[in-house]
Amino acid sequence: MIRKAWFHCFSGIAGDMAFGSLVDAGADQKEIVSMLNKLELPDWTISFEKVLRCGQSGTKVNVITNETKTHRTASEITDLIKKAELPERVTKRALDTFEILAVAEGQLHDMDPADVHFHEVGAIDSIIDIVGTCAALEILSVDEVWSSPVTTGIGTTQAAHGEIPIPAPATVKLLQGAPVQGSNIPFELTTPTGAALLAAMTVGWGQMPSMKIETTGFGAGERDLDGQPNLTQVVIGETVETTKPGQPVSLLEVNVDDATGETLAHAIACCLEEGAHDAWITPIVMKKGRPAHTVSVLCSEEQIEKISKVLTSETGSLGVRSQTLHRWPAVRDFQTVEIEGHIIGVKVTSGRAKIEHDDAVRAAQALGVPLREILSRAEEAWRHE
Known part of the structure; x- marks a missing residue:
């Protein structure tokens, strides 16, 4: 929990x-x-x-x-x-x-x-x-x-x-x-x-x-x-533990063939700021062989109207399609490790560790070493605790 x-x-x-x-x-x-x-x-x-x-x-x-x-x-x-x-x-x-x-x-x-x-x-x-x-x-x-x-x-x-x-x-x-x-x-x-x-x-x-x-x-x-x-x-x-059939979530999608990469990235950021569970972009081919993208957003049912407005206003799409899915999010445990006096958070799920990126960046900047070195040392420290 x-x-x-x-x-x-x-x-x-x-x-x-x-x-x-x-x-x-x-x-x-x-x-x-x-x-x-x-x-x-x-x-x-x-x-x-x-x-x-x-x-x-x-x-x-x-x-x-x-x-x-x-x-x-x-x-x-x-x-x-x-x-x-x-x-x-x-x-x-x-x-x-x-x-x-x-x-x-x-x-x-x-x-x-x-x-x-x-x-x-x-x-x-x-x-x-x-x-x-x-x-x-x-x-x-x-x-x-x-x-x-x-x-x-x-x-x-x-x-x-x-x-x-x-x-x-x-x-x-x-x-x-x-x-x-x-x-x-x-x-x-x-x-x-x-x-x-x-x-x-x-x-x-x-x-x-x-x-x-x-x-x-x-x-x-x-x-x-x-x-x-x-x-x-x-x-x-x-957090309420999930049980079958999983948590219902809504998948909202729009197809866009006239937006720049910067515009699409901003649309994703806006959806996440509004509380979406996740958002991503998939390259597709539309009619007449035109390259385009599908912008996909996972959100709760209560967020559909709000995030649909974000999608249409930020991408220029004339509509949004939706479907209901189910998900089973893993329960996470929060732990910490110390690297040369810097405390770094670690999220643990089913025995797998994910180092807190922002903590690792601050430690790398303070110590003047590459980020990947801090990530490696933090994971190694977690494994030996």
Whole structure:
């Protein structure tokens, strides 16, 4: 069984909101604080408060500190987390989050990620929010993180470098490739911390994935919004084991003879972003010997209308054909291995391992070695565990 957490970011997401939603969903507060106390941070306290946002109850995380230091380098934070000797998956998720944040900030400021100085994110409360979120996911035994499209605000806000646009440049950089939707709310609904957590851990975007729901929770933001609860929701459950005759899925297809490779690739990407199970392109020959392509998409019955619109609008096809199939997805187990200090995820199915590509790429770049070497070493390490 795979336990999933789906974040519903209808009012955006921040580090404290993600953290609060998991506490609200049942993550044990004493266990969380016990893990956080392993971090070598100066005097701080934390409390979890039940609040209302537009009549909906949620949990607000309050971190109090007298620290005057408001920035730390990425390497300082990495050392801090590694020294804490947290559970392996907590360490990996926290390091991944700060690493992807450092890479984004480094690209924005044209500097080495290891030398990036985190300002707001380097403060104690932000470190607590990120590590606390990872600790809460572990306590709730969450294997996979999923997310809805992420809502952002509009306008400007004050940061360490002065006034910046909303969404913040770092937030935009972190959410590249993710589905994002704007709003007319003049506040920073999604922060770099919240975006980094999703960018580092999310395995799928879109509607709630198929699962048997066990619990849900809401994490509260700092302010009240007019007419909209300033909350992030999390829904947690387990994958339902498949039994014969398998899970029914819909196969949608269009034939296209006048689209470029770039157009077809974009159509595939759009379908996957909308939550399709899979999508692919097959070369065919049509009437009069014309070369063409069939674009095929697997999706649930509930997604047929939405993905059909994507197919027709992106490919220019005049129609879509469909048929019902059945599938038997294998149950996967998530494990990790370590290569020279870099934690790499491994998905295991029926004794076969698939190395997490993004983890391997980051390790290869950091170590300055070919990607295929990291993939080989990671698989070898998994086999000897």
